[in-house]
Amino acid sequence: EAQVTQNPRYLITVTGKKLTVTCSQNMNHEYMSWYRQDPGLGLRQIYYSMNVEVTDKGDVPEGYKVSRKEKRNFPLILESPSPNQTSLYFCASSRTSGRAGNEQFFGPGTRLTVL
Amino acid sequence: RKEVEQDPGPFNVPEGATVAFNCTYSNSASQSFFWYRQDCRKEPKLLMSVYSSGNEDGRFTAQLNRASQYISLLIRDSKLSDSATYLCVAYDYKLSFGAGTTVTVRA
Numbered sequence: 001e002a003q004v005t006q007n008p009r010y011l012i013t014v015t016g017k018k019l020t021v022t023c024s025q026n027m028n029h030e031y032m033s034w035y036r037q038d039p040g041l042g043l044r045q046i047y048y049s050m051n052v053e054v055t056d057k058g059d060v061p062e063g064y065k066v067s068r069k070e071k072r073n074f075p076l077i078l079e080s081p082s083p084n085q086t087s088l089y090f091c092a093s094s095r096t097s098g099r100a101g102n103e104q105f106f107g108p109g110t111r112l113t114v115l
Numbered sequence: 116r117k118e119v120e121q122d123p124g125p126f127n128v129p130e131g132a133t134v135a136f137n138c139t140y141s142n143s144a145s146q147s148f149f150w151y152r153q154d155c156r157k158e159p160k161l162l163m164s165v166y167s168s169g170n171e172d173g174r175f176t177a178q179l180n181r182a183s184q185y186i187s188l189l190i191r192d193s194k195l196s197d198s199a200t201y202l203c204v205a206y207d208y209k210l211s212f213g214a215g216t217t218v219t220v221r222a
Binding site for chain 2: 035040041042043044045048058088090097099102103104106107108109
């Protein structure tokens with residue numbers, strides 16, 4: 001089954017404790033990205049990756065890191081989480097980032113609470 | 116200013132009714148547009164693309180008005196299963212998502 005998986009699905013942590021949210025896709029998609037979703041603000045892109053070893057900042061990258069060592073995986077790292085990073089996070093992949101083939105396939109989401 | 120703005124609703128409609136809502140986009144260079152559907156904080160999924168001449172997909176009709184920079188979605192013969200949040204998306208080398216319009220269809 002074609003899918004994007006994320007882990008963990010739910011996480012409660014404390015300020016400053018490093019965490020990683022994993023994301024994996026099995027569709028051989030080149031383009032992957034991370035979004036956060038907050039009430040009234042919609043989906044905002046954190047980081048994206050056009051291909052292996054190619055990553056770039058989205059609209060709200062502060063406080064986050066990513067890596068793309070393999071095509072299928074795109075982990076999101078919070079080195080020192082803060083309460084304002086409490087949010088619902090989605091990983092997404094698409095065949096391309098271009099006008100054609102940019103349908104986003106989203107993972108199930110990770111609900112993160114930072115105390 | 117947000118790139119894509121939507122009326123958050125909620126739009127509460129009875130089964131069988133027609134409901135329509137718009138979104139506006141600020142980037143006149145936006146090349147393509149989409150509607151995504153999101154159920155109760157689950158992952159968004161593509162509902163349909165929006166073509167310049169307007170397009171239908173079953174009970175769903177999407178329209179684009181480039182002059183006024185808005186797109187619309189109309190749902191005919193609403194079903195309970197249409198209850199969801201509908202996200203408007205504009206593409207100009209990257210995707211910009213609206214915050215969503217919530218539709219609740221009641222029996």
